[in-house]
Amino acid sequence: MRFIDCEDVVDIATGSALLGAGGGGDPYMGKLETITAIRECGPVQLLDADEVPDEWTVASIGSVGAPSVVLEKGVNGSEYAIAHDFLQRILGKKIDAFVLAEAGGLNSLVPIAAAARVGIPVVNVDGMGRAFPGLQQDTYCLNGVPTTPMVFVDEKGNRSVIETIDNDWAETIGRAITSASGGAIINMGASMTGAKMKQCAVRGTVDLAQRLGAIIRQATSVSAECGMTPQEYFLHESGAYLFMHAKIADVLRETRDGFNFGRAVLEGIGQDRTKTGSVVYQNENLYAEVDGDVVISVPDLVCLVDADTFLPITTESLHYGKRVLLVGLSCDKAWRTTEGLALGGPAWFGFDIDYIPVEEQWKRIFCATMP
């Protein structure tokens, strides 16, 4: 157990944005909201999974919708208590702690801000080990936790709760509510016992995010002490696989059905100047191609980071001319099972792509061409 204070929030936001794989919301919004909540309500108790009593009820909380809309609408801070009260009323029992729905610049922090405002602990776990666009794409659902009853509360104070016959209907109806409320909303669901959470959550997410955030923050200053360039330090310490040095040559965007859809076109720079590539996204980056070859795909993490600062670039902040590194991170092992791939793999998104783990892809491409 430890307490999360304002100074922890900055690294958690940065590292979560990397885990968000382009999605999971803007880390700046997440920081602002969470630092305000902690200043007003005090530090938040962070429990490790094993510290949660089996008989507790925990629920996940996050922001749903198009990240570009969240940037404009924001949250007003009162949604969390409204959602917590409403879900407790429906369940007829107390919700003792929040878990993260997903890792992301905003969505790792919403549960922390909510925990501060509601006055309950947050658990050091999430349901993805990354971010995914679908409400039902998490390891909670993968392990039989019904995602509903799920509550939606918008910044105006409108609230809804849905109970659906399956998790796919939760996504369909929940997304419609999100769109009707303007394209972004706070949601709370996947309520489960502490015992169930221990079986199915991805553990240590907040710690991992904070560690990744510290690596990114320190890369430019401490790398020399370790005899590495900043880029080497970032890649080595984070476990990210580098596929391309690039400049963003074009961004195609569409905001539709409560999602951001699009494609970033990459033009190689430096040692990769002869290459071209692209990243296709739906809130999160879904797959990346280099010279017509798919090099990283869901459920692994497809990330674009700033070429100099290694700060993760979320899909809503992609813009022409930005110099980036295209990197991949291995997903949690839960996503590499048959069931995991069915819910989080390329086919779920309608892509005819054979999933090959990112570390194998990297070896195939770079170890063969090494001298």
Added chain:
Amino acid sequence: MRFIDCEDVVDIATGSALLGAGGGGDPYMGKLETITAIRECGPVQLLDADEVPDEWTVASIGSVGAPSVVLEKGVNGSEYAIAHDFLQRILGKKIDAFVLAEAGGLNSLVPIAAAARVGIPVVNVDGMGRAFPGLQQDTYCLNGVPTTPMVFVDEKGNRSVIETIDNDWAETIGRAITSASGGAIINMGASMTGAKMKQCAVRGTVDLAQRLGAIIRQATSVSAECGMTPQEYFLHESGAYLFMHAKIADVLRETRDGFNFGRAVLEGIGQDRTKTGSVVYQNENLYAEVDGDVVISVPDLVCLVDADTFLPITTESLHYGKRVLLVGLSCDKAWRTTEGLALGGPAWFGFDIDYIPVEEQWKRIFCATMP
């Protein structure tokens, strides 16, 4: 107090379809569903408003969405009990009786079928004295009854409840849920005490519908006994104002955002053969023009009935070549106040039309030209 049995249902369905002003759902669907429910569960107790104890809680129930979709999807009969249970859970109290949300071929009967299946009475009132497309366009809302909490249950078993900051948001979010569930859904809301209901409901709706249904059924057989043609009998007994004998020359339709939108083009026949006209609708008929002159508009009832049988024609069953009478009926007086016109008049639908009561219009047009 009386009991509604299967033989009452036929006239109630027909008369309600006339009050539905083109909307409120198909009377055939309403009949099938209600007769089945009464056969399986027994006759339904119909209470007059004054027979309802002040401290009871009543709620309105109906079918929302595009009537053309209801025709295809139908209801499966289990929605009512699910909705009743869910709303009771949210309110934390018993719902003692149902009231009609609106009068309509389907929507006058859904509360009767629901009352049969749930085993509670239905009250002889509705919230419009007609049908309107908006969830918030009723005399309950007009008198300060919040339309939410409102429950939505689809035929698959998906259920939602919304609590909104105002009634317009209920319409926006409720309509999105309806669309996501396929375009038609059962809803229950506007819960209020018996005392409040007595203040704001339109009274006697089921009786009126049954009387209008009987008039239509008897017109062709009993009119001669009264020394009238069937058409004279229908107009005289129902209080409908005749504006045009016509043939439907074209129907423009669009199903969008959980509504049916469209326009029926009328070509005069018989004594009106030199005239042209049209009826514009959004689920319900909203206004009618004859020779470029608006002759009937909301909140009055714009109705098309079969020229021979006087059976009301709902907007989803309009078709080329049908011979019709264009008639208007006066709306309940609640709609002719400033507040009533703001919620149910032409401006609410975005039309730049000055509302003139249908009986004045009829006098203006026909009394001036009478010999």
